[in-house]
Amino acid sequence: MIEARKLAKRFGRIEAVRDVSFTTKRGTITAMIGENGAGKTTTLKLVLGFLRPDSGTVAVAPGRTGYVPDRPAYFARLDGWSILGLARPHRGRRGPGNGRGHSASVLAAARSLLFDPVLLRRLPASYSAGNAKKFSYLQNLLIEPDLLVVDEPFSALDPPSIKCVRDVFCGLRADGKTVLLSSHMLAEMEKIADGFVVLRRGQTIAHAGLREWRLLRSARPGPDLESVFLRLAGL
Amino acid sequence: MLDAALLAMTWRVMRRRLVSSPLAAVACLAFPAFLIWAVVGHSYGTAAKFFFFLLPHVFLFAAQDAVRSDIESGALETVLFIGGRFRGYLGAKLFIIAIAAGAYAAGLFGLFAAWGLAVGGYEPAFALRFALALLAGLYYLALAGALSHFLRAGSNVLVLILAQAAAVFGLLATAASRPGLIDYAASGRFPGPGPKLLFGALTAVLPNVIVSGRISIFTGEIAAGLGLALYAQWRLLRRLEIGK
Numbered sequence: 001m002i003e004a005r006k007l008a009k010r011f012g013r014i015e016a017v018r019d020v021s022f023t024t025k026r027g028t029i030t031a032m033i034g035e036n037g038a039g040k041t042t043t044l045k046l047v048l049g050f051l052r053p054d055s056g057t058v059a060v061a062p063g064r065t066g067y068v069p070d071r072p073a074y075f076a077r078l079d080g081w082s083i084l085g086l087a088r089p090h091r092g093r094r095g096p097g098n099g100r101g102h103s104a105s106v107l108a109a110a111r112s113l114l115f116d117p118v119l120l121r122r123l124p125a126s127y128s129a130g131n132a133k134k135f136s137y138l139q140n141l142l143i144e145p146d147l148l149v150v151d152e153p154f155s156a157l158d159p160p161s162i163k164c165v166r167d168v169f170c171g172l173r174a175d176g177k178t179v180l181l182s183s184h185m186l187a188e189m190e191k192i193a194d195g196f197v198v199l200r201r202g203q204t205i206a207h208a209g210l211r212e213w214r215l216l217r218s219a220r221p222g223p224d225l226e227s228v229f230l231r232l233a234g235l
Numbered sequence: 236m237l238d239a240a241l242l243a244m245t246w247r248v249m250r251r252r253l254v255s256s257p258l259a260a261v262a263c264l265a266f267p268a269f270l271i272w273a274v275v276g277h278s279y280g281t282a283a284k285f286f287f288f289l290l291p292h293v294f295l296f297a298a299q300d301a302v303r304s305d306i307e308s309g310a311l312e313t314v315l316f317i318g319g320r321f322r323g324y325l326g327a328k329l330f331i332i333a334i335a336a337g338a339y340a341a342g343l344f345g346l347f348a349a350w351g352l353a354v355g356g357y358e359p360a361f362a363l364r365f366a367l368a369l370l371a372g373l374y375y376l377a378l379a380g381a382l383s384h385f386l387r388a389g390s391n392v393l394v395l396i397l398a399q400a401a402a403v404f405g406l407l408a409t410a411a412s413r414p415g416l417i418d419y420a421a422s423g424r425f426p427g428p429g430p431k432l433l434f435g436a437l438t439a440v441l442p443n444v445i446v447s448g449r450i451s452i453f454t455g456e457i458a459a460g461l462g463l464a465l466y467a468q469w470r471l472l473r474r475l476e477i478g479k
Contacts, residue, residue: 041478049318050477066314073309075248077255086244086315140314 001026001147001178007046007056008202009039016042017053018202024195025209026061029169029179031189033229034199040182041070043199044151047180063146070151071129072136080120080135081106087143102142109141112168114161129156137165147178154185166192190225198232206232238323244315245327249335262296267343279356286347287364287446290340294372295395297336298379300388301329307387311477322472329380329468333373340369364446367454371442374457377464384471398440406437423449 007020017039024030034040045051047058048067074083084106110117115134119127124135133156140148153169154162169179169192183189189196198206253259266289273282302325305311311321344365351357375395382391425431431452438444438453445454 045312045478050312050316050321052476065317067312067317068314069309069312071309072313074313075252075305075310076308077252078248082247082251086247136313143314145314 001028001061002047002058002180004043004047004058005056007043007058008054009042009046009051010054015202017046020056020199020202020204022197022204022207024178024180026178027173027176028194029173029181029192030195030197031193032180032182032197032199033184033186033189033225036184037201038199039202040199041151042202044149044180044182048149060147064143066140066143066145066148068133068136068140068148068150068153070155072124072132074124074132074135076125077123079123083124083135084120084139084142087139105142106138109138112141112164113137114164130158130161133157134161137168141168145172145177147180148172149180151182153181153183154188162188186225186229196225198229200232238320238327241320241323241327242330245324245331249328249331253335263339266293267346270343270347274350279351279354283347283351283356283358283361286343287361287368288443290343290365290368291371291375291443291446293340294333294336295375295379295392297332298329298376298383299392301325301332301380301383301391303383303386303391304388306475306477316477321477322475325475326468326472329376332380333376336372336376337369340365340372360448363448367446367448368443370454370457370461371445374442374461374464377461377468381464381467381471384468384475395440402437402440420444420447420450 002022002024004023005021007017008015009017020039020043022030022032032040032043042051044067046053047060048065078086085102106120107117110120113134115131115138119131119135124132127135148169153165157165166188169181172179173194181189181193195209196206197204198208269289270282270286273285305325305328311324316324344361348357348361351361379391379395382394385391386394419425419430420434425434434444434450435453435456438456439460442457442460444450445457448454
């Protein structure tokens with residue numbers, strides 16, 4: 001689904017990413033973990049096309065791609081309904097995403113995320129950080145992505161919302177969709193991820209698929225992700 | 236090439252912003268109010284001079300938040316703009332601003348011309364002057380749009396207005412003692428390459444001077460400048476990255 005090879009990106013004198021390679025498979029959840037400044041967000045932005053790599057390549061399989069940023073921001077002066085409507089075909093055209101069907105799917109998706117639909121009449125700039133994040137999930141679920149990329153998936157969310165979002169990821173995986181997460185919440189990642197990409201100082205230092213991770217977990221005493229990460233990072 | 240789906244989306248964003256912006260409403264009403272005052276207080280001819288000279292500034296003010304404000308707001312780092320679609324959006328935005336400002340200018344010209352026909356002040360040359368004002372306006376839009384890659388909302392317009400103020404003071408200074416640029420421009424004849432180059436520099440920051448229709452070489456300069464600024468925009472958009 002995603003194949004990144006030897007990605008490098010520099011911002012002036014800062015080398016944000018210097019050798020990142022990984023692959024993700026269809027129907028899996030991959031967690032990208034690393035310290036602050038390890039290059040996770042830059043790597044996500046290279047995958048999504050917001051940045052261009054200085055060298056290396058990234059290939060994403062054809063299909064709809066979704067993205068939930070760490071701190072989502074939205075156009076000023078547009079309320080929630082208007083922003084959700086931006087991804088839809090023009091009002092004049094008939095299609096499955098139009099009219100009452102669209103409203104019903106918005107409400108269903110909002111319910112699944114514990115997002116209060118009343119908020120859609122307000123400007124997203126007035127939302128709390130948690131609701132802004134949930135609104136971003138809502139926006140993404142409506143496009144039915146084949147690949148969902150999420151930066152800090154659980155930041156600003158309360159425990160019930162974390163559970164809902166976790167269920168959303170598992171639901172996507174069950175439907176054969178691919179999820180790429182970048183997070184510091186190792187315990188949460190361990191619960192849901194099938195594979196891990198560990199970054200340190202702009203480099204991939206480990207890339208474990210489901211099979212390797214299961215082997216690692218079957219060892220006695222089974223190390224948790226936190227101890228594996230700390231050992232890899234030399235901390 | 237402009238993506239039709241992006242154009243529709245950009246139009247929805249821009250329309251919402253314009254409709255809900257009190258500043259845009261005030262700006263749209265202030266210009267016709269000034270023209271009415273000029274016609275009632277002075278004459279239709281005086282109002283016509285103001286109308287054509289000031290019309291390009293409609294485009295200048297419309298270009299104030301073309302690029303940088305959207306980038307810095309973080310609103311382009313969403314699912315709507317992945318895969319480099321933010322470049323298409325910013326290109327489409329410039330196109331929509333041009334269409335919206337052009338439609339406003341055309342509507343205003345229609346009303347102004349109808350008033351002129353009613354009072355007997357309309358001249359056939361007004362159509363040419365309107366076309367020249369549109370050219371100057373598009374030049375402003377392309378120039379301020381290119382500047383807005385580097386300057387925040389409003390600063391790009393402010394830089395141009397300050398440059399214009401400096402140029403106008405310089406122009407007035409040349410007119411004080413001897414035949415100056417104003418006289419040359421009024422007659423359409425320049426005594427040598429020096430004054431021509433100087434007036435060319437003035438035209439580059441104050442393209443409104445071409446609306447008189449008497450100085451065709453400078454109209455060519457603005458047309459070339461428009462092409463150059465659009466090319467610069469295209470290059471800047473192609474290189475643009477989000478979230479550095």
